[in-house]
Amino acid sequence: MARKIRAFFALFLHSLLVLWLVVTFLFCLLAVLRGNPISLYLDPRLTPELQDKLKLIYGYDAGHFERYVRYLGNVATGELGVSFVHSKPVTRVLRSAIGRSLWLGSFSFFLAVVLCGGLLVTSNQRGFPLLKRFSRFLVPVILSLPAFTLAALAISFLGVRFDWFPIYGTGSLFRDGTSSWAQFGDLLRHSILPGFSIAIPLSVQFVAYFEQRLENLDEAPFVISARGRGVSERRIFFNHKLRTIFPSFIQLCGLYLPAIICGVVIVEAMFGWSGFSALLIDATMARDYPLLMGCSIWCAALLIPGYELADYIRARLGEGESWQ
Amino acid sequence: MKRFLFPVFLIAPSLCLLLPLSWPGFLLPPVLVLLLAWAVASRGGPPFGLVVLGSLFVLALCGTLIAPYGPHQVFASGEGHLLGLDVVGRDLYSRMLYGHRNTMVIAAAGSALGTLIGICSGGVISLVERRGLRVTKIMFQVYLSVPPLLYFLLGLCFLKPGISTMIILLGITSWPELARLLQAQVGYLRKADFALAARMRGMSEWRIFFSEIIPNLTHLVWAHFLITLASSMIMESSLTYLGLGSPLGTPSLGRLLADGIQHIEERPSVFLIGISLFLGWIISLRAFIRRYGRAHEVL
Numbered sequence: 089m090a091r092k093i094r095a096f097f098a099l100f101l102h103s104l105l106v107l108w109l110v111v112t113f114l115f116c117l118l119a120v121l122r123g124n125p126i127s128l129y130l131d132p133r134l135t136p137e138l139q140d141k142l143k144l145i146y147g148y149d150a151g152h153f154e155r156y157v158r159y160l161g162n163v164a165t166g167e168l169g170v171s172f173v174h175s176k177p178v179t180r181v182l183r184s185a186i187g188r189s190l191w192l193g194s195f196s197f198f199l200a201v202v203l204c205g206g207l208l209v210t211s212n213q214r215g216f217p218l219l220k221r222f223s224r225f226l227v228p229v230i231l232s233l234p235a236f237t238l239a240a241l242a243i244s245f246l247g248v249r250f251d252w253f254p255i256y257g258t259g260s261l262f263r264d265g266t267s268s269w270a271q272f273g274d275l276l277r278h279s280i281l282p283g284f285s286i287a288i289p290l291s292v293q294f295v296a297y298f299e300q301r302l303e304n305l306d307e308a309p310f311v312i313s314a315r316g317r318g319v320s321e322r323r324i325f326f327n328h329k330l331r332t333i334f335p336s337f338i339q340l341c342g343l344y345l346p347a348i349i350c351g352v353v354i355v356e357a358m359f360g361w362s363g364f365s366a367l368l369i370d371a372t373m374a375r376d377y378p379l380l381m382g383c384s385i386w387c388a389a390l391l392i393p394g395y396e397l398a399d400y401i402r403a404r405l406g407e408g409e410s411w412q
Numbered sequence: 413m414k415r416f417l418f419p420v421f422l423i424a425p426s427l428c429l430l431l432p433l434s435w436p437g438f439l440l441p442p443v444l445v446l447l448l449a450w451a452v453a454s455r456g457g458p459p460f461g462l463v464v465l466g467s468l469f470v471l472a473l474c475g476t477l478i479a480p481y482g483p484h485q486v487f488a489s490g491e492g493h494l495l496g497l498d499v500v501g502r503d504l505y506s507r508m509l510y511g512h513r514n515t516m517v518i519a520a521a522g523s524a525l526g527t528l529i530g531i532c533s534g535g536v537i538s539l540v541e542r543r544g545l546r547v548t549k550i551m552f553q554v555y556l557s558v559p560p561l562l563y564f565l566l567g568l569c570f571l572k573p574g575i576s577t578m579i580i581l582l583g584i585t586s587w588p589e590l591a592r593l594l595q596a597q598v599g600y601l602r603k604a605d606f607a608l609a610a611r612m613r614g615m616s617e618w619r620i621f622f623s624e625i626i627p628n629l630t631h632l633v634w635a636h637f638l639i640t641l642a643s644s645m646i647m648e649s650s651l652t653y654l655g656l657g658s659p660l661g662t663p664s665l666g667r668l669l670a671d672g673i674q675h676i677e678e679r680p681s682v683f684l685i686g687i688s689l690f691l692g693w694i695i696s697l698r699a700f701i702r703r704y705g706r707a708h709e710v711l
Contacts, residue, residue: 105550106550106553106554106557107557109550109554110554110557110558113554113555114558117566121570122570228695228698229691229695231698232642232690232691232694232695232698233687233690233691234646234649234650234653234666234669234690235646235650236649236650236653236654236669237669237673237687240653240669240670240673241673241676244673244676244677249677347559353561354650354653354654357654368562368565369565369654369656371565372565372566372568372569372656375569377569380565380566380569383562384558384562384566387557387558387559387562388557388558391557391558391559392553392557395553395556395557
């Protein structure tokens, strides 16, 4: 137990170190490529006194090193500067959007896990030969499609042609004042199309990964021994194989869940989901550097522990799979 | 093999002169012709993936020569146009041929750049002593902690949008994986018997690296180049679809797909052709990579 606590503490410290380096890397990148970013926003017709005053308000009144130290201190307390476009602290701008992205990311991840589990279980049982053949054909096709194709087809057919699901935004305009259950139902309806557009390619990736691992398990000593003892294939699948690949599922969670929350920019943008991606694209278009930095740091803060966890589990798995 | 490659080296530059390609375009014919020639020479017979890949490559290379109109030529009526006109009135068939070439130029040149950076950085890092390994591991971690899309968005903030910018951004986002793979592989090969024998003969570390280790890495580099080519195509199309990739009006596969989806009810052929081109490239590339990886025991 003490070893585990020490390992997690080391993971935490390492994540902090990497996060600090990411902040430094991004700050240096911005300083080298843009110098003082506020100079882009200051009207040259303003008097030097007024320009100095604005620089002071936004915290750009010092040299690079002093600003870096100040920025680092602010990041440690959760402050990421003031957004040029929104004229609000970046943390407050991010806070409103992150909740919606977290919801969509987790919802689509949940859908992907359900779809993947369903496909894996049914295609590995007897009695579903068609499904197995169908998934063999469909998996490479979906893996080869760009992320936006499924989303665009869903909008065209399920949204516009048949009008089954809403295609834009995170909720209806007139949902204020309704009960919280009705509001949740509305959010769920708005999440169906973007959720499936993210979940289908993701579940296919999971299926491809797990199928490969299950194939490798066919020659594992414990499977051969169970078969020799006369254990049924169904029991071998559920009790032996699935149990063995479960830790890799946690590893995938560590790798994919943060990446999905940060990386569904294209699908979010297509469905007008006012989450993290909308902020990111707006910040890029408007050259809002503090917001862009804030978004990058938030992504890194989410990705680093995920990767660390995945690495830790992979190392543990490596120990357990010495038979290979 | 060498006898076969020599005429290709001569043909590739003339192909560049033949086609109206801008500066990054000249990277495409040599890279892909070399790849194709090498693949044909090293395999027994042409597998399915390679046949499709070859046909698509020829289409990307010579497609613009058979395009009936220019990509920006505007027409008032859609009569006589094979796939009709887009919203602005440009011939969709010609734009498809030009877009196919543009996407391939961007993806191939971006992957080539990424591969080049990956080889250089992987080589340098692997020659650093063991003490440096921890530092380089953390450096990679820092680089990979920011999602690739964010690098694109950051890059688009700083650079002027255009084909060259896309190539540079695709290049600088795809190198770390190859560098890491090379680092691991070089570490393994340096301990191999042939490297030990070379060391016994009194060869320097640098000479061992260039004459003994590098020839053993070519399969890995090619396989990685092909994987990056597929992912670069997807990335370029996705960004163009969002309006963040190639400048507005530049024909590309992503734009063709967007046009196809827009007119899917009245003219499904546009979407079907766009998606077939895309799937043809990616599926044949994946099939080829799998065959190639198995044949040479890489990946």
